[in-house]
Amino acid sequence: MSIEAVAKQAGVSVATVSRAFNLPDQVAATTRERVHAIARELGYSANNSARTLRTQRSRVIGVVLPSLLNPVFAECLDGIAQAACSAGYAILPLMTQYEVAAEQQAVASLLASNVAGLVLVVSEPANSAGLAQLQARQTPYVLAYNQHPDHPCVGVDGETAVAQLVARLHSLGHTEIAMLSGHLSASDRARQRVSGYQRGMRALGLGAPRLLEVPFVETAVDEIAQFLSNANRPTAVICSNDLIAIRCLRAAWLCGLAVPEQLSVVGFDGIALGQDLAPMLSTLAQPNAEMGRLCLQMLTEALAAGQVPGPSQSITLPHGWHEGESCAAPPAHLVPARSRVSSHQLGVSS
Amino acid sequence: MSIEAVAKQAGVSVATVSRAFNLPDQVAATTRERVHAIARELGYSANNSARTLRTQRSRVIGVVLPSLLNPVFAECLDGIAQAACSAGYAILPLMTQYEVAAEQQAVASLLASNVAGLVLVVSEPANSAGLAQLQARQTPYVLAYNQHPDHPCVGVDGETAVAQLVARLHSLGHTEIAMLSGHLSASDRARQRVSGYQRGMRALGLGAPRLLEVPFVETAVDEIAQFLSNANRPTAVICSNDLIAIRCLRAAWLCGLAVPEQLSVVGFDGIALGQDLAPMLSTLAQPNAEMGRLCLQMLTEALAAGQVPGPSQSITLPHGWHEGESCAAPPAHLVPARSRVSSHQLGVSS
DNA sequence: CTGTTAGCGCGTTCAC
DNA sequence: GTGAACGCGCTAACAG
Secondary structure, X not given: OOHHHHHHHHOOOHHHHHHHHHOHHHOOHHHHHHHHHHHHHHOOOOOHHHHHHHHOOOOEEEEEEOOOOOHHHHHHHHHHHHHHHXXXXXXXXXXXXXXXXXXXXXXXXXXXXXXXXEEEOOOOHHHOHHHHHHHHHOOOEEEXXXXXXXXXXXXXXXXXXXXXXXXXXXXXXXXXXXXXXEOHHHOHHHHHHHHHHHHHHHHOOOOOOEEEEEOOOOOOHHHHHHHHHOOOOOOEEEEOOHHHHHHHHHHHHHOOOOOOOOOXXXXXXXXXXXXXXXXXXEEEEOOHHHHHHHHHHHHHHHHHHOOOOOHHHOEEEOOEEEOOOOOOOOOHHHOOHHHOOHHHHOOOOO | OOHHHHXXXXXXXXXXXXXXXXXXXXXXXXXXXXXXXXXXXXXXXXXXXXXXXXXXXXXXXXXXXXXXXXXXXXXXXXHHHHHHHHOOOEEEEEEOOOOHHHHHHHHHHHHHOOOOEEEEOOOXXXXXXXXXXXXXXXXXXXXXXXXXXXXXXXXXXXHHHHHHHHHHHHHHOOOOEEEEEEOHHHOHHHHHHHHHHHHHHHHOOOOOOEEEEEOOOOOOHXXXXXXXXXXXXXXXXXXXXXXXXXXXXXXXXXXXXXOXXXXXXXXXXXXXXXXXXXXXXXXXXXXXXXXXXXXXXXXXXXXXXXXXXXXXXXXXXXXXXXXXXXXXXXXXXXXXXXXXXHHHHOOOOO
């Protein structure tokens, strides 16, 4: 069903049909209507490849994500897909499985597909070959979750969020606060969150941070359980994401530790599933779908204006706190006397 | 970076460059190498839009899914994406949010994008306008999760799986077995699984099936909790998918019911997250990523052969059983004496 | 083995 | 307000 068939049927030239859709003002109302009617009748819709080839810009946005097995990215992609659909764009997602080499390859592949722009989550914005290529080619792109002064980013301030969380836990009476993180080399998010943990601990004079780095793609419940079996285990564990927090909940269960009575567990991400757990997961929440929508909006607006989004347009969204049921005061006998009165220190803003 | 630039640089014609990539055998080894070297140097990669326009077939597979918020589809899409990547295809996913009207629109939109073929999960294969359109146009497609004799499908036999599950539960001593399902109008999978439940109950003479239909997109924990608060509550609950099973676990927790001691909860899907829960979810597992891979393989093989997959190529995969920790014998005082000896009835094959 | 050339379907000048 | 014609980058048929 090509433009030519419609033109013939309507008794006009292909140019008129094209204009009837792309520049309606330049066509007489009566012919425009006739063309539209016949097009609808014939089920005509413009061939995207030809249009892209001609205009040199497609209505497709490339998306580069680590994996869909972490619901946080699935939720984000869902938001991206929704926004893209409303804006008349299609998306082309590629998963890197957290491998840096795959990022560059994904970018190259998407560029070959003439995508109009990209949304991506990279491992390390500072030295990403893929991003360098995009900047060199002046291709519009926006980073999600990442934070870096040289790139347009949409995300939350993970460092501050976790630092505030440490204060919150401390005000509940916790002093033995540990952090469970995915491998730090795999993502700048994890590193930022750990920084916030360390900063928060230092600020409160809470002694040496206790950090356990665990595998993330595979489950590491046993390793976590071993950590929790230790005699001087922490009373609260901050997990660098919800998936690890869920595994931590299971590890606690395997150790016979009641959550939150004997152990507080806090996550990061705010995946929808966390709200259906028993106990409901207490977590620092990011608006994942909304972040995806914002990325796409930033991109399509830039596209419409013929510009590329710059670092100055970065958006730091407020993080939220899902109260949940996995976080409470530590067991009374573990609370040092001087800590018990410190609940006025609770200084967490959104 | 067009083919012409490479040709000029290499001192050959564009046709030779094209052949060097698409028909390497027809080019002298020495020129082929030179062309490849220069192409790599210039960072050349063929323009997909032009290629698609010329060949009338793209290397893009359209994917139509209900939503990514259910991990089962995220896992499947991950498998699809992986297989597509290996086979040199890109994917174009569209989400319908479980709305039938959106299915047809998604198909139309994908066809306009010249996709080579489609993988889709529809609400009801029997009367899907989108599928009809694909058949009429002879566009290759494969259904995932759906089952229907008139279409090429990849999935498991949900009805038999649940019927066997009823027998398994009965052999453990359960007689009060209920089923929790998402709205039946939303998916043929749910209907098949409920059929299996009813068949299983009937076969064992277990009295009237007790079916609770709950909202699915929104969480329905309260409704489930109310159901479980009933004085003559079941001792085992079969959930039509893992997401509902997770909510059921929480509902049981809210009711103060110990799982599996007082209540057995079984899911369907085998999402990865279920294995990290406490208690680990007992569930009928589908190989979600593998299903996605198979769909894509079936599609690309047909594409390579210039054919369209037909109903005769449908694959019914064996379902698995994840033992988990959420399913056990019912409380002793609730087991009728004659049921205690029936464990030889356990007749569940893979 | 390699070069020349004709479209694939469309958007966009430039005439009328 | 409308039509004719060019070319986006590539592949495939045909010559050589």
